Amino acid sequence: MSNKHNQQKLSSARFSESTDSFVEAFTASIQFDQRMYRQDIQGSLAHAKMLTKVGILNEGELQDIIEGLQQIQDEIEAGEFSWSIQQEDIHMNIEARLTHLIGITGKKLHTGRSRNDQVATDIRLYIRDEIDVILSELKRLQEGLIELASREADTIMPGFTHLQTAQPVTFGHHMLAWFEMIKRDVERLQDCRKRVNTLPLGSAALAGTTYPIDREFTAGLLGFERITENSLDGVSDRDFAIEFTAFAATLMMHLSRFSEELVLWSSAQFQFIDLPDRFCTGSSIMPQKKNPDVPELVRGKTGRVYGHLMSLLTLMKSQPLAYNKDNQEDKEPLFDTVDTVRGSLRAFADMIPAIIVQKEMTYEAAKRGFSTATDLADYLVGKGLAFRDSHEVVGLAVAHGIQTGQDLSEMSLETLQGFCDKITEDVFDVLTLEGSVAARDHLGGTAPNQVRAAVERAKAYLMSL
Numbered sequence: 001m002s003n004k005h006n007q008q009k010l011s012s013a014r015f016s017e018s019t020d021s022f023v024e025a026f027t028a029s030i031q032f033d034q035r036m037y038r039q040d041i042q043g044s045l046a047h048a049k050m051l052t053k054v055g056i057l058n059e060g061e062l063q064d065i066i067e068g069l070q071q072i073q074d075e076i077e078a079g080e081f082s083w084s085i086q087q088e089d090i091h092m093n094i095e096a097r098l099t100h101l102i103g104i105t106g107k108k109l110h111t112g113r114s115r116n117d118q119v120a121t122d123i124r125l126y127i128r129d130e131i132d133v134i135l136s137e138l139k140r141l142q143e144g145l146i147e148l149a150s151r152e153a154d155t156i157m158p159g160f161t162h163l164q165t166a167q168p169v170t171f172g173h174h175m176l177a178w179f180e181m182i183k184r185d186v187e188r189l190q191d192c193r194k195r196v197n198t199l200p201l202g203s204a205a206l207a208g209t210t211y212p213i214d215r216e217f218t219a220g221l222l223g224f225e226r227i228t229e230n231s232l233d234g235v236s237d238r239d240f241a242i243e244f245t246a247f248a249a250t251l252m253m254h255l256s257r258f259s260e261e262l263v264l265w266s267s268a269q270f271q272f273i274d275l276p277d278r279f280c281t282g283s284s285i286m287p288q289k290k291n292p293d294v295p296e297l298v299r300g301k302t303g304r305v306y307g308h309l310m311s312l313l314t315l316m317k318s319q320p321l322a323y324n325k326d327n328q329e330d331k332e333p334l335f336d337t338v339d340t341v342r343g344s345l346r347a348f349a350d351m352i353p354a355i356i357v358q359k360e361m362t363y364e365a366a367k368r369g370f371s372t373a374t375d376l377a378d379y380l381v382g383k384g385l386a387f388r389d390s391h392e393v394v395g396l397a398v399a400h401g402i403q404t405g406q407d408l409s410e411m412s413l414e415t416l417q418g419f420c421d422k423i424t425e426d427v428f429d430v431l432t433l434e435g436s437v438a439a440r441d442h443l444g445g446t447a448p449n450q451v452r453a454a455v456e457r458a459k460a461y462l463m464s465l
């Protein structure tokens, strides 16, 4: 873990004894924050350019820093960089190596900044990069949902309340419900990105710096839209990480609900869908098994993201201004949130358009459970009954159906007229599943027409992203 250039310990001059080796390891973050090496280098490059612009570094020094940092990035990417616990974190590891490579100029890089504003900048750059990857995965999932919805716009399935058959719906309509949820997740993430995209560098340790820094210039180089306006807040704010994790927890909650449906629907009891084999695994003992592992795992992984949100909220709770070492604990929950969300989204975006819908099974299931009972009640209202009375009449018809094992659409006209003499031959138009879904023909309704219109709107929305 250590090498020559990393031997000298940070802040050693003030100390009369060296740090206990356990404490050194306990307080280090290099084991996990090395993940932010690119952002750390990117931030340092911008800072060095700014220092040169305001006359603190000269062009030759800047050139040395640029080349040194480039070499360090190459070493890290080639797996040749030796990380040192003694150098505590990503910031000190890189600075120590830079100083080893270019000498005293390496030590000048930290002029006008502190690790406190440096780490706050690195995390923001890191989350911003990840947000952009996650947004593109969310888009891919939305495209998959639209594809499946448009393919299954006419496919009839039972819609449920209380997981009991309620009314027939179209499969496409059901998929577009997922589309809407993901769309809100996208909006939440886009909104979070605005606050992430704010530059804290220049806050220095907590109070700002005595050097004539140009924060607008640094912000421009790093693509930050805004600059933090209070140095104490700039170094201690982790709201943006909490917001990101709250977005992630909500997304995972949605994916867990979706997963639950996929698990149910692919079971022998439902048989609504087939998940392609490549998304499933077998059992080591039961040869017939094909397990929906991907949705099950996504459902299960939701828990750890909720946990990370709770960790970050609790981490920040009661912290006095400004920076505290507690904040080092923000990274692991954040990184695991990113990994979990990216993995789950990738699996879903690949899997959704590959789902095979068993249309006969969904149709048969919709026929069971008197799913057109509400249609009959609405029909009777059309014939002049008050809704409560028609509800009563249909209740009697359903009770009869349960006794005789018949669906409403399978009863004779005479039988139906026995419950209400206003019923005529045209009742069968509304008792069919096709009639039932087609009749819900308004914005937001389940009619195949509406599904197709919603697919068009969804495509236009994706184009605008």
Ligand code: ARG
Pocket: 029, 033, 089, 090, 115, 116, 119, 323, 325, 327, 328, 329
């Ligand atoms: N590794 C630290 C963190 O992740 C960097 C900031 C250290 N600042 C300090 N004053 N010790 O938060």
